[in-house]
Amino acid sequence: MKQAPVSPQTKPAASYLDIYLDNNATTPVLPVAAAAAMQCMQQQFGNPSSSHTTGIKAKATLEHARSLARRVTGAGDGRILFTSGATEGIQSSVVSALLALREQGKGGPATLLLFGATEHKAVPESLKHWNSVLQLNATIKAIPVDQNGQLDFAFIRQHAPAAGLICTMAANNETGIKQQLTELENCIRAANPAVYWLVDCVQALGKMSLKLADTTIDYAPFSGHKLYAPKGIGFLYVRASAPYQPFITGGGQEGGLRSGTENLPGIAALGAVLAELQRTDSKIFQPEQTLWDYRADLVAALRYVFPQLLLNSEQPYIVPTTVNFSVPGFYSKDIMDLFDAAGIRISSGSACSSKVPSSFVLDAMGLAAWRSQGAIRLSFGPAMTAMECADACNAIRALKSVVNKHCLVVTDATPTLEIHANGLVQLKHEDSCSYLLIDAASSQALVIDPVAALVNRIINIVQGRQLQLLAILETHQHPEQQPEQQSAALLLRQALNFNQDDCDEFGWPTGTEQLNLANLQLSRLATPGHCAHAISIILRRQQKAIAAFVGDVILPGGIGRTDLADGNATVLQHSIRKLAEQVEPDTLLLSSHDYAQRFATTLQLARQESELFDKVLAGQAAANWQQQLNAQTALLQQASHYYCGLVEVAVTDASRLLDKTELAGVLQQQPALQVVDVREPHEQTAGPLQQHLPAVTEVLAVPLSKLCDALISGQLTPGRPLLLVCRSGNRSLLACKVLRRFGFATVYNLNGGMAMLV
Incomplete structure (x- = not known):
């Protein structure tokens, strides 16, 4: 079934604005900053180390920006040196502190290096790296946080006396959660007056009042591109009494603290931002209350689209410019893809993974897994305008009709049955597959191999489309190995009030040999071997087998394992050969797991892609292939989650x-x-x-x-x-x-x- 053609004359015009709400990742460059950088490149392009007039003018630009940084952060007599950004500032601070500890004879497992469990990864990774390179061999420990993201003071009081360096952050990049720096300082210094203290201030600049000279913070890195300056420029505050070893040496720039010709255009741009930031009558940076108002408007728009939305961080623990939320039934990628299609740029703030990504920050806070896996970060900057906020809210609100139409949330609205609500739908969670067969004309459907993580999605489709379920089927059962697979079908039946009394253990209606859905016929075939209780469901149209739901008997690129308690290689071989007699070489074989992201296979493809499968189908004795299968299965058991079979990955690509x-x-x-x-x-x-x-x-x-x-x-x-x-x-x-x-x-x-x- 094809979508109606769209001619160039009737092609819809671009109707959405590009709404950027990912300012915690990076910000656009302010026009005044871009102008300052351009003027520097074209008119004040001298080398600040040169003694002639052009160099003197360049030096003046540099020192003016340094003076502004000092005033904005309340640095007092602390040192301000320009860097390439926060990562360099963190690295050089960690190296300086660890070298000082080594010179003091401190090190080994008894010396602790502490960092907040929700810190940006640049901090713990820097600690691990330089602790090893400098052979300090100290013990690195994460400071726990509570459900509000606040550092555990009891833990600090217990461990700070043995600590050589403590790393915390002023405001978290994912959640916007801020630490109470005064109370934190009192806790740290009461436990260890001499410990070095690094505070990541990247997300604090322009959002929190900073008076560094009034604190005992030793190191505070900042990054320009998080506050409307270009990428590649930042600065580092170092307390006057704190040790500092140059991380980059050479020509002696920055008073010998950071060599290399200065990034003068970047420094000039940063200076322009800082100059605007310190103005009391700034027409660019908004008052704090205005930022809270913007946040309230954005949260209201989000709740309009997702009434069940939960905030993962909230007042009084946050800065106003970050909204971190989760929606039941949604993974972060679902919402990100939806928003991005509508021109709204947000992020998940989640760790990259081949599985469903989760937020290590929310995990550290002890929030439920679904909140961590569904976390979305919406962040705006302190220079957001009222019009930009209104545009963002309107764009978000416009998504309500989209999520309703596609049953992403269940509503009382009459469902719109477009092309995608008909035929075979393959839903995936990590490596597991669930299937829906839908006939839009009769509003009837079947569910095959439901997965627990997809139950809410299936419920939304069934209820949103007002579908009548003919059956909720399973192809196999692992009572001990996969209890969640067992509960998924039961949970779905209970949620949808589906009568299961007249069904067998697989959900097949008793006394029924064939299920009919429009012009499709479904029949079952016993296919044990991978486990003792298994069937394959064959889908036919006009007597031809067009597809078969084979559970874990056959996998895309492999074969089901047989080393489980109720597995049997000889029985599995018999089942595969019996199945092969019922289907065509090109019949689509749909498995309950897809480890190689191949979606499906056929008998013909399976023979080409797996030597092992070819032996099985050819009828070779199990002694010729079972040992190979068991050896390969043993490797799979070392994986982090349960595998039901072997997959051999082949390399293919686009033409x-x-x-x-x-x-x-x-x-x-x-x-x-x-x-x-x-x-x-x-x-x-x-x-x-x-x-x-x-x-x-x-x-x-x-x-x-x-x-x-x-x-x-x-x-x-x-x-x-x-x-x-x-x-x-x-x-x-x-x-x-x-x-x-x-x-x-x-x-x-x-x-x-x-x-x-x-």
């Missing part, structure tokens, strides 16, 4: 990566080229692809969740060249790899995705 500059020419040269949008439906609605493409007559919407449906329905045909597009180019590249496996010869990927078009 070609297209850059933005090539796009118009390729589309003109190849009129048969089909543009395919593989983003999820809510992204496609929030930000249509057509408005960014030149003279495209048709865009086919095939979300990754409908990729298998497009294969079995013939919506995608191997003979036609395809150009796949997603938000960043990553998901479309994954789709390219999948389609190449299935025989698509010409599959292009748009390099960088839609992000390079907007």
